[in-house]
Amino acid sequence: MSKSVKDMIKRDYRTKFAGEGGPSEALVISIRGVKGTDTTRLRMGLAKKNIKITVVRNSLAKGVMEGSPLAPLADMLEGSSALAYGGESVVEVAREIVANLTKTPGLELKGAILDGQVFKGKAGVTELSKFPTKDEAIGQVVTLVVSPARKLVGAIQGPGSMLAGILKAIEGKLEKGEAIAK
Known part of the structure; x- marks a missing residue:
């Protein structure tokens, strides 16, 4: 990938994740192995609730996240990774993703962040989904x-x-x- 393309992707990530008005809380998931139709159904269902999923290039996203509220998530960006964010809060995002686990085989929960507190793995995200x-x-x-x-x-x-x-x-x-x- 050329430097100009990488710079363009970084700029996009800064706008989405590290810029003014970007999310301060998010969920890291892996959608590797999820069928295209299941991914589309998942994204459409989440979009109705103003929740977005963005597949990220790990190394570029880690660099952009440094110094942002999402920085603790950088450790979870390994393998195929996507950030889920939006909605009222990351609790709502976690609830929706956990509810879709059975309908979307292959969906993996890597972790989340809420007010600086990190929730790791499936157990952490499931716990977060039970928060008010x-x-x-x-x-x-x-x-x-x-x-x-x-x-x-x-x-x-x-x-x-x-x-x-x-x-x-x-x-x-x-x-x-x-x-x-x-």
Whole structure:
């Protein structure tokens, strides 16, 4: 491969992976041995969820990744490698790829990175796929914050409703002219 072609590929990788607005988290997979029809089906299904797969030249990608948030993935770029990125987060990407493992024989999970934490191999990516997404985590935090307030309101309303019931009974007796016992 000529130097000009390599430079062009590096420029493309910098734009996609190391430039402003590039992904800070991604998944490394191998699609070697996957049939063309399966690869196309996988890519089309992922594209609907704004997830992209880019097959990379390992040596060129490693050079571009130096100093970027994706740098820890460079160790996983051996053999046939592709980066999967996009979607809401790498958790969503991991969920989709793991869900497609049975439908796509030959698909290999090499690892992933999320907020600087590296997940290696199939076990690591499967573990990552079980993490909550950002929106799910926010929902869990909101539930935890609101739950004590909800319990407090319930505790206040319980005795208050009992007191209101007693006052209503007293009011009813007074309207009828009955005496109220102590």
